[in-house]
Amino acid sequence: QPTFRIAPSILSANFAKLGEEVQNVIAAGADIIHFDVMDNHYVPNLTIGPMICEAIRPCTDALIDVHLMVKPVDRIIPDFAKVGANIITFHPEASEHIDRSLGLIREQGCKAGLVFNPATPLHYLDHVMDKLDMILLMSVNPGFGGQKFIPGTLDKLREARRRIDEYTAKTGREIWLEIDGGVKVDNIAEIARAGADTFVAGSAIYNTPDYKATIDAMRAELAK
Numbered sequence: 001q002p003t004f005r006i007a008p009s010i011l012s013a014n015f016a017k018l019g020e021e022v023q024n025v026i027a028a029g030a031d032i033i034h035f036d037v038m039d040n041h042y043v044p045n046l047t048i049g050p051m052i053c054e055a056i057r058p059c060t061d062a063l064i065d066v067h068l069m070v071k072p073v074d075r076i077i078p079d080f081a082k083v084g085a086n087i088i089t090f091h092p093e094a095s096e097h098i099d100r101s102l103g104l105i106r107e108q109g110c111k112a113g114l115v116f117n118p119a120t121p122l123h124y125l126d127h128v129m130d131k132l133d134m135i136l137l138m139s140v141n142p143g144f145g146g147q148k149f150i151p152g153t154l155d156k157l158r159e160a161r162r163r164i165d166e167y168t169a170k171t172g173r174e175i176w177l178e179i180d181g182g183v184k185v186d187n188i189a190e191i192a193r194a195g196a197d198t199f200v201a202g203s204a205i206y207n208t209p210d211y212k213a214t215i216d217a218m219r220a221e222l223a224k
C-alpha cells in the first residue's frame, strides 16, 4: 500500500474559528492543511494570505500546503516562507519564469510544486522534474470550493503517475501527486487507483458534522 495523505482545504472551514477548525481536522486524522490563496486576478475569488498563515501556524505541527492561485507569484513566496509554510505550489501560467519560481521556493526552505488546471498540459513538467517535490492536478477549475470532480482528470492522473514513477525509478527521488477539487468519500478510491497519493478535500470534510467519521470513511475507501 502506498502512503496516502489527506489534506483538508480550510477554504470550506468556519473562518470565525479557524484555529480550532485547523486543530479539529488534524485531531480527526488529517495529515496536511491545504491553504488556498486566491487573488481575484488569476482566479475569480479573493481569500487568504500570509497573515492568516501566520495566525494558524502555532495551531498545528502539520504541514501547511500553500496553493497559490495568484499572479504574479514570485514576490509572495518569501512572505509565505517566513510565516511557516512548508509546501508552496503555483500555476505555471501564472509565472513568467517557472524554473526561477521553483528555485525561489526551495531557496526559502520549502517544498515546491506545480499546479495543473484541467486544461493545462503536463508538458510543463518536461524540464523541471528535479526541482519538484509535488505535482498538483486540479480536478475542477480553480476559484471555488464545492465544485464537481471533472472525470477527465483520471486519465491525466495516470499520465502524471507514469511520469513520476519513471522519474523515481531513475533518481530514487519521490514526488508527491496531489489532487484538488471535488474529492469525496465516494470517489476517493477511484482517484487513488488512478495514481494520486495526496487528497485535498474541502467541502467533503468541512461540510460534514463529524470530521473524524468522514476522514475514517476516506481511509477505509483508500484501504480497499
Ligand code: DX5
Pocket (backbone or CB within 6 Å): 009, 011, 012, 034, 036, 067, 140, 141, 142, 143, 144, 145, 146, 147, 180, 181, 182, 183, 200, 201, 202, 203, 204
Ligand atoms: C479550488 C481550491 C480547492 C478547493 C477544494 O480552487 O483549490 O482546494 O478548496 O474544495 P472542494 O474539496 O470542496 O472541491
Ligand code: ZN
Pocket (backbone or CB within 6 Å): 009, 034, 035, 036, 067, 180, 200
Ligand atoms: Zn487548492
